[in-house]
Amino acid sequence: MFKIFLLSFYEIGIGKLEIIVIGMVSFLFPILFIIASKNLDPKGVFEWMMDKPKDWIGRK
Numbered sequence: 010m011f012k013i014f015l016l017s018f019y020e021i022g023i024g025k026l027e028i029i030v031i032g033m034v035s036f037l038f039p040i041l042f043i044i045a046s047k048n049l050d051p052k053g054v055f056e057w058m059m060d061k062p063k064d065w066i067g068r069k
Contacts, residue, residue, distance in 0.1 A: 018028060
């Protein structure tokens with residue numbers, strides 16, 4: 010009924026270095042995303058935008 014189609018990393022052309030990089034990114038991205046999300050709350054971004062100089066285009 011279902012046929013499973015699998016390719017090895019070697020057949021795809023992914024070497025050891027690429028596997029290590031993919032693993033590191035897969036591990037670090039969620040951690041860094043959570044850290045960045047805590048620092049990008051709407052109130053903090055609004056306050057940062059309002060601290061710009063008076064000639065800043067976004068300040069009204």
